[in-house]
Amino acid sequence: MDTCRKQAWGVLRQHVQSEVLLKHCLAVEIAMRAYAAKFGEDIEYWGAIGLLHDVDFEKYPHDHPNHAGEILRAxxxxxxxxxxxxxxxxxxxxxxxxxxxxxxxxxxxxxxxIACALVRPDKNLDNLEVKSVMKKMKDKAFARAVNRETIITSAAAMDVELKEHVEFVTKALAQAVKKPEYQELPLVG
Ligand SMILES: [Fe+2]
Structure with missing residues (x-):
């Protein structure tokens, strides 16, 4: 099994056309790679999982992720x-x-x-403060589609403080977006 990034990106591009969804997959990939490095796990494998986790979403939005298996096995x-x-x-x-x-x-x-960074005048992840993300988390009108409950309970399941988790992922995104592989589809800007 080839879990390299090039292979995973190629498979994703075959099944996803939407730029919004591609950007989401890239952001999840960045966070997965960062946590894999932190935990001493396989960065390529974790990154490929992040990139491909929504591979069936565009074609089967109402039956996702039940079709990921057939795509990934193939x-x-x-x-x-x-x-x-x-x-x-x-x-x-x-x-x-x-x-x-x-x-x-x-x-x-x-x-x-990313939604928090996009409403900043400079649209810059580097300058996004954790306290501002935490504050927007409580603002129910902001980014309404994002399920706060999932964010809170899943961070607890990982055994990380929500604030630490937000800080870690924000930094990971801010650093990664400067890399060449993330220039084709900028996550913010
Ligand atoms: Fe997703």
Whole structure:
């Protein structure tokens, strides 16, 4: 099984056209890679899971992630990879592994952080303060589609303080968006 970034990005591009969804997948990839590095886990594997976690969403928005398996198996990914992707279903019952908990914990949060950066006059992640993200989390009118409950409970399941989690993911996004691989589809700007 090839979990390299080039392969994962190629598979994603075959199944996702929407720039919004591609950007979401890139943001989740960044957060997954950062947490893999922090935890001493396989960065390429965690990154590929992040990139491909929503691979079936565009074609099957109402039956997601139930079609990820057929797409991923056809692309050469193994059963564990498929299970890891499927585990971010909100009603997933088995106990999640660290990778699976992390995927759930960054799925909604990355979009929320980017939404917070986008309303700044400078649209800059570097200058986005944790306290401002925390404040907007309580503002129900802001980024209404983002489920705060999932953010809060999934961070707790990871055993991280919400503030620390927000800070870690914000920094990871701010650093990664400057890298060449994230210039094609800028996450903010
Ligand atoms: Fe997602």
């Amino acid at each position: 692309a050469g990914y193994d059963g564990q990879f498929v299970t890891d992707v499927e585990s971010h279903a909100r009603d997933w019952e088995p106990e999640r592994t660290l990778l699976q908990k992390t995927l759930l914990a960054v799925d909604e949060l990355t979009g929320f952080i």
